[in-house]
Amino acid sequence: MGNTSYKKPLIVLCVTGCIAAYKACDLLRGFQKLGFDVQVVMTEHAKEFVSPQTFEALSAYPVLSEMFEIPQNPIPHIKLGQQSAAVVIAPATANIIAKIAQGRADDLVSSIALAASVPVLVAPAMNEVMYNNPATIDNLKTIASRGVLLIDPIYGHMACGGEGKGHLAPVEDIIEQTLIALGFGQKLRGKNVLITAGPTQEPIDAVRYITNRSSGKMGYALAMAAAKQGAHVTLISGPVALPAPEICDVINVVTTQEMFEAVKRFFASYDMAIFTAAVCDFRPEVTFEGKLKKGVDNEKLTSLSLIENPDILAWAGKNKTKDQIVIGFAAETDNLLENAKAKLVSKNADFIVGNDVSGGKVFGKDEACALLIYKDKSIELDCNNKELLARDILDFIV
Numbered sequence: 001m002g003n004t005s006y007k008k009p010l011i012v013l014c015v016t017g018c019i020a021a022y023k024a025c026d027l028l029r030g031f032q033k034l035g036f037d038v039q040v041v042m043t044e045h046a047k048e049f050v051s052p053q054t055f056e057a058l059s060a061y062p063v064l065s066e067m068f069e070i071p072q073n074p075i076p077h078i079k080l081g082q083q084s085a086a087v088v089i090a091p092a093t094a095n096i097i098a099k100i101a102q103g104r105a106d107d108l109v110s111s112i113a114l115a116a117s118v119p120v121l122v123a124p125a126m127n128e129v130m131y132n133n134p135a136t137i138d139n140l141k142t143i144a145s146r147g148v149l150l151i152d153p154i155y156g157h158m159a160c161g162g163e164g165k166g167h168l169a170p171v172e173d174i175i176e177q178t179l180i181a182l183g184f185g186q187k188l189r190g191k192n193v194l195i196t197a198g199p200t201q202e203p204i205d206a207v208r209y210i211t212n213r214s215s216g217k218m219g220y221a222l223a224m225a226a227a228k229q230g231a232h233v234t235l236i237s238g239p240v241a242l243p244a245p246e247i248c249d250v251i252n253v254v255t256t257q258e259m260f261e262a263v264k265r266f267f268a269s270y271d272m273a274i275f276t277a278a279v280c281d282f283r284p285e286v287t288f289e290g291k292l293k294k295g296v297d298n299e300k301l302t303s304l305s306l307i308e309n310p311d312i313l314a315w316a317g318k319n320k321t322k323d324q325i326v327i328g329f330a331a332e333t334d335n336l337l338e339n340a341k342a343k344l345v346s347k348n349a350d351f352i353v354g355n356d357v358s359g360g361k362v363f364g365k366d367e368a369c370a371l372l373i374y375k376d377k378s379i380e381l382d383c384n385n386k387e388l389l390a391r392d393i394l395d396f397i398v
């Protein structure tokens, strides 16, 4: 958007002049943990409640309020409402709800709401009398009838004293409703999902190792997709250059043996295990101490002997209960369908996601295509960036 380059899918978080404005800080962090960038837009009155600096520090983006005077972003109301994933107005005053109902566009928040072509969610927060005023009730009905997704306030303590309905919905509920609006159906709520990702490294000596081209992107995308579906996710990761997803428990390992030990430790208490890691099937029989020297240790270097690593997917397939779902990945350069089908049977997996990695495809790339094999069926999922492909894979499986 203009010169502001968002790196991840964007949530536009609009904050209006309510006592509950401070709760938007938790909302912002919650969205970030789920892998979103957050652009905060504040009404002028919202700034009476929370300083824009707080949101700027948390979001790492300047807070927007002005329609004009943003040189790097000359038409923010159109861009933000159309190029983001969703617009979330939380907390929403009676005033902003009235403006949206009237189709007014006299500030940045109301203009974004009017120009938005992405889901718009409104979480009202106000005094109970304001909330139950027929004007507010009508306004809420009007905006809901036009497709705005309302997140009802709850009964609770009022800043002005007493109790009543008008308390901002819990932050977790606002996040959940946003995820549902984005197509993440919360089908894994309450489930434990174990995911392995990345390559493994098998040391030859103190500085050399055997590995492969896996970047971990697919496993990390699946971890985020499962978390967005409401799962508790444990991610067992080989060495990758990706930021650890805050929402998941991350266990870092280096070798296949270490990954295997971690899987064995957690597997029994997980409902679903997804093995995306491209583990090294073989490792050097001997790991030499120190660095082998060219010229001195040529014999050792040219006669490396390899031994087989444990087969983690096969172990999981053998040890799963009837309530556990085991999903393996198959990276193949030839005969994808046959090889993936054979892997489904030989590993006793419930699903195999087959990737054609011929010609440098998939490994390290942001996009991938997938062939999903289960029972005696196969289905091709549309090629997509790995975030969306991860969502589609999980959607299909759950």
Ligand SMILES: Cc1cc2nc3c(=O)[nH]c(=O)nc-3n(C[C@H](O)[C@H](O)[C@H](O)COP(=O)(O)O)c2cc1C
Residues within 6 Å of the ligand: 015, 016, 017, 018, 019, 020, 043, 044, 045, 046, 092, 093, 094, 095, 096, 125, 126, 127, 130
């Ligand atoms: C201390 C204080 C708290 C307020 N809390 C709320 C509130 O929770 N909900 C609400 O709708 N309005 C509340 N208001 C009134 C709004 O701030 C006022 O209607 C303002 O014009 C809203 O502007 P905005 O919608 O552009 O942010 C409060 C006002 C004050 C002075």
